[in-house]
Amino acid sequence: MKYLLKGAGLALLLGTTAAYANDGLMAEIAKPEQWAIPTGDYANTRYSTLDQINRDNVKDLRVAWTFSTGVLRGHEGSPLVIGDIMYVHTPFPNNVMALDLNNDGKILWRYEPQQDPNVIAVMCCDTVNRGLSYADGMIILPQADTTVVALDAQTGEVKWSTKIGDPAIGETLTMATMPVKDKVMVGISGGEYGVRGRVTALNLADGSEAWKAYSTGPDDEMLVDPENTMVLGKPIGADSSLNSWEGDQWKIGGGSIWGWFSYDPDLNLMYYGTGNPSTWNPSQRPGDNKWSMTIMARDVDTGMAKWFYQMTPHDEWDYDGVNENILTNQEIDGVERKLLTHFDRNGLAYTMDRETGELLVAEKFDPAVNWTTGVDMDPNSETYGRPAVVAEYSTAQNGEDENTTGICPAALGTKDMQPAAYSPKTNTFYVPTNHVCMDYEPFRVAYTAGQPYVGATLSMYPAPDSHGGMGNFIAWDNVEGKIKWSLPEQFSVWSGALATAGDIVFYGTLEGYLKAIDADSGEELYKFKTPSGIIGNVMTYQHGGKQYIGILSGVGGWAGIGLAAGLTNPNEGLGAVGGYASLSDYTELGGQLTVFELPGEPAAN
Template sequence: MTQLSRLLRATTLIGWAAVADAQDDGQWTRPGKDLAATRYSGLTGITAANVARLRPVWTFSTGVLGGHEGQPLVVNHTMYVVTPYPNVLYAFDLAKEDYPLKWKYRPAVDPASTGIACCDAVNRGAVYADGKIVYNLLDGHTVAVDATSGKELGKVRVADLKRGETITMAPLVIGNRVIVGPSGGEFGIHGRVDALDLATGRIVWTGRNTGPDSSMLARTGTFKPFYARNAGPDQGQRSWPGDTWKRGGAPVWGWLSYDATLDLLYYGTGNPGPYNADQRVGDNKWTSSVLARRPRDGALVWAYQFTPHDNWDYDANAENILVDLAVGGAMRRVLVHFDKNGFAYTLDRATGEMLVAEPYVTVNWARRVDRATGRPVVDSTKLTGASRGRIERICPSLEGGKSPASPAAYSPKTRLFYLSTVNLCMNWQSTEAAYIPGTPYVGATIPYTPGPGGYLGAFIAWDAATGRKAWEIREKFPLWSGSLATAGDVVFYGTLDGWFKAADARTGKPLWKFKVGSGVVGAPITYTGADGRQYVAVYAGIGGDWALLSGDLVSNDPTDVRPPADFAPDLARYTSQGGMVWVFAR
C-alpha cells in the first residue's frame, strides 16, 4: 500500500474534517520537514484558539542521557527516534494504542567517539527515503535501516575518529544521493561533504570545504561566486598560510537544504581551526560559509563567507531556509540564514548575492555587513589571536546569537521566521595550539558573560525581507531549541529549564506551556495520528554545549562534580539531564 493511500484510509475512518490542509501529508519525513527546511506544517487542528487545551498523551524514556537534539520522524504512522550516543533507533507503532515499539536497532558504536565529539555525544536525527531510515553514528558511520523491519541494510564508514572526525548531523536524501559530513572543527579536521548512493552506500563524490579547486570540486565555468574577490583559482587554498587548510576545520554538523528548480544543495561550514587566528592568517575559505553544490556530481556553484578569517568560532552551520520573498519590491528566490555571528542573512540562492544582513541580537564584532562587497565591517578592537592578549566583551558569544543546533522555522502565512536566540557575550584569550591528531586543536580560553538587558535568551519572530524583528518573548535562560511553525498560526519552542511552549505566530502572545522535565535542545514536530488528530512531539533532554558549560546538570556520575556556569548559576535548580519523547494533543 502506498503511503498516501494508507494515510487516506486512516483519515477517512474518522472523517476528513480534522485534516483541513490536504496539501500537508501529516508526516515528518525529513529533518526540516521539507527540502527547503522550513519546519512548517500545514496542519490546522491546533490553533491559537484551542492550543491552551493541549495536554500530554504519551511519553517514552529513551534510556539515554545526553543532549537530545534533532527531531523524530513520522512516516506511515510510525515514529522514528534516534538517541544521542549510543545512537539507538526506536520505531514506535502510532497506529496502535500506547504506541508500542515495532523494533529497536542498536548499532555497535565505538565508545571512544564520545571523547572525540567536541560538544556532547549528540545526534541531530534521521531522514526517510525509499523505505529506509538513514542516519549517522557518532563514530563516523552512515547506516541505512529498513523502515519496516528494522534490519540493517548497510553501514558505511564516512569519518575517521583517529583524525578527530565524528558525525552528529542529520543526513539529507536528494534523489538517490545521501549527503553527509563530519564534525570536528575543534579537532583540526579537513571538512567536506560526501554523497553516498542511497541503494549501495558507495561514496559517489567528496567535496572538500577547504583546499585547491580540484578537491573542492570548483570547476571552471561551473563555479561562479557572486563577488569579484572570490573569483580566481584555488581560493580555498590561497586564503590560508602554507598547508594549514589541511587541518583547518570547516566541519559540516548542521542542516542541509535543496532547491529542486535550481538543482542546488545548500550547507553551512563550521569554524576554521585552530581558534587562535594568528596561526591561520587569511580569509580561511570556505570556513564559516554557505556552499551551493550540484547534488549529482558535487560541483561547487557558488559560495559565500559570512565570517571571513573567523576570529570568534562563529560557525555557519545554521540551516539555510529556502523561501520566496519580496525584497526591495521584487520577488526573489532567497536563502535565509541566522548565523552564529549575530547577523540574519537573506541571500539570493541562485547567485549567492547578499540582499539583507541585519543583526538579530546584540552584535559588536562588526558594525555592519557591507552591501557592495558582502563583507562584514569588523571592529578591529574585537579581533582575537595569541598576539592580542585578552579581548573583553565580544558579542555575541561563540554559542551564537542562535545556535545551529536549534533550527528556525518559517511560516508562509505570516511570512515570518521563528527562532531561539542566545543573549551572551564573551571574553577571549588565545594561545598557541599544537596539532596532535585525535586531540582538541583549539588554543583559546573563552569565558561568557550575560548580554545586555537582564535576560539570557529570547524567542523571536523575524522579517527576512526587511531585516527586522517582529516580536520577541524574553526568557530567563539561553534558548537552544528548534522551532516549529504551523498553519494553525501557533509556533512552538522549548526552554533550557524544561518548558515546552506555544505562542501566537502573529503576535508572540504566550498561549500554553508544559514542563517536560529535562531542558529542551531538540526541535518540535507535528503530525497527523492514525486517528486523524493533530499531534505535536518534542524531545526533552538537556545537553549539547550545556553539558559542558553547566556541568552541575550531571547527576549520574559521582566522580565528576562541577560548579555551575557563572553566567547562569541557577540552571541546575530547574532541570537536570534526561531523555524523553513527549507527544501532545488537545
C-alpha cells in the same frame, strides 16, 4: 545597496517538482500528517499546514503519551513519522526505536549500534545526534563513529553500512543526513580537532561514495570550477582556498559540516554552511581561511559548486556558519525571486538570492552584537560583502595571551544550530537565540591528530544592559532585516521552532518548558514543563484524524554540557560551563519524548 522586498510566499518545493527528486520521499514529505524529513521539508521551513491545534484552542493542550528513550545526555533533533510508525533516536549510543502508533506506541523493533565508546572523548559539545532520515523504505542513521547505516524501515534490518570518517583523528558525526534523488548527503564534525571538513554524497542504493567535496584545499578536491563558481557575482578564481591559508594549515583547517542541508529541486542545488577554521587562535592561521564560515550551493548530482559566500573571513571568535538555510520565494521590486535566509552564529541574518548568491540583506538579529558595525553592501567596494570588525573586540589584533573582554555574541553565537521556522501566513521567521557575550583569550597550540586543537580560553555570561537573561525568541522580518517582536528567556533558547497553519509557533526552553506562541503577536498561549531541559526540535503529525505535537526533552548540548558531562570548572565545555552554571537549579538529565494533544475526539471534517 537597498532593495525593496515585498510579498512573500513559501517556496513550493514539493509535489510539482517530484520528478526531479526522490519520488518516494517527495511524496512522503508532501503528506502533512507525517514528519518525513528532519527539517520538515526540503526548504527547511519547519512549517506544517496542520491547523487542528490553533491559537484559539492551544491553551487546552494536554499530554497524550510519553516515551522514555533510556539514554541520558542531550537529545537534539526530533522523531520522524512515516505512516503509522514513529521513529525515535537517541544520543550516543545512537539507538533507534520504531513505535507502532496504532498499538500504544509498542516497540516494533530496536537498533542498538555497537560503537567504541572512545568516540565520546572526541565529541566536543556533548554526545548529541540531530536525527534520522527516511528514503526508499529505509531509515538512515548517522552514528557518532562516522558510520552511516541504512535500516529497513519495517524490520530494522541493516541494508548497508558505510564509514565516512576516522574518530582517531577527531572526526565524528552528529548531523542529520539529507536524502535527495538517488543520494544521501552527510557532513563531518570535528572542527575543534583540526579535521578537514567535507560533505560526502553516498549512493542511496548501497551506501557507496558518489562524490566528496572538501571545504578547504585545491579546487579539484573542493569541486570548484574557477571560472564558473561564483562569489558575489564574480568568478571565484584559481586556488581561492589555498591562497587564503599560510602553508599547509588548510589541511587541518576545519570547515566542518554538522548543521542542516536544504534543497531546491527546480535548481537542483543543495545548500549548507561550513564551520569554524582551526585553530581558535587566529594568529596561527593568517588570511581569510577560505572556505570556512561559508554558505555553499552545489549541484546534487555532481557536487560541483555553483556559488559561495563567506560570512566571517578569518574568524576570530568561533562563529561557525553551519546554521540552516531557509528557502522561500519572494517578490523584489515587482519580480519574484528565489531567496535564502540564514541566521548565522556571528549575529547577522542574511537574505540572499539562492540562484545567484547575490547578497540582499545583512543585519544584526540581536542588538547586543558588537564585534562588527555591519556588512559592506556596496557592490562597487573592494570590501563588498565583508563585515567591518571593531578593533576593540578583535581577538587577532589583541594577540595571543591577551584576554579580549565583552565580545557579543559569545562563541556559541546569537544562534547555534537550533533551527528557526518560517510561516508563509505571517511572512515571518521565528528564531531561537542566545543573548550571550564572552571573554576570549587565544594561546598557541600545537596540532596532534585526535587531540583538541582549540587554542583559546573562554568565559560566557548574559549580554550586559539587557533583561539579564541569556536568550530570546524573536520574530524576524527578512524583508526589512528587523525584529518584529522579541520574547526574553532566562536561558538560551536551544530548541528548534515549529510554525503551523493554526497561527501558532512552538519552541522549548532549557528549563524544560514547551511553549506555544501566537504567530502574529508573540503572546504566550500555553506552556508545559517536561521532565528535562529541551534542546530538541518541535514536530507535529496527525494520526487517526487527530493532530499531535511532539518534543524530545533531555538537557545537554553545548549550553547544557556542564549538566550532561558533570563538568564544574567555569572554563570547561569551551567556556559554557560557567555561563550556564545555574541551569542545574531548574532541570536535570533525562531522555523523554512527550506528545501533546487536544482533549476529546477529533472534529469531523
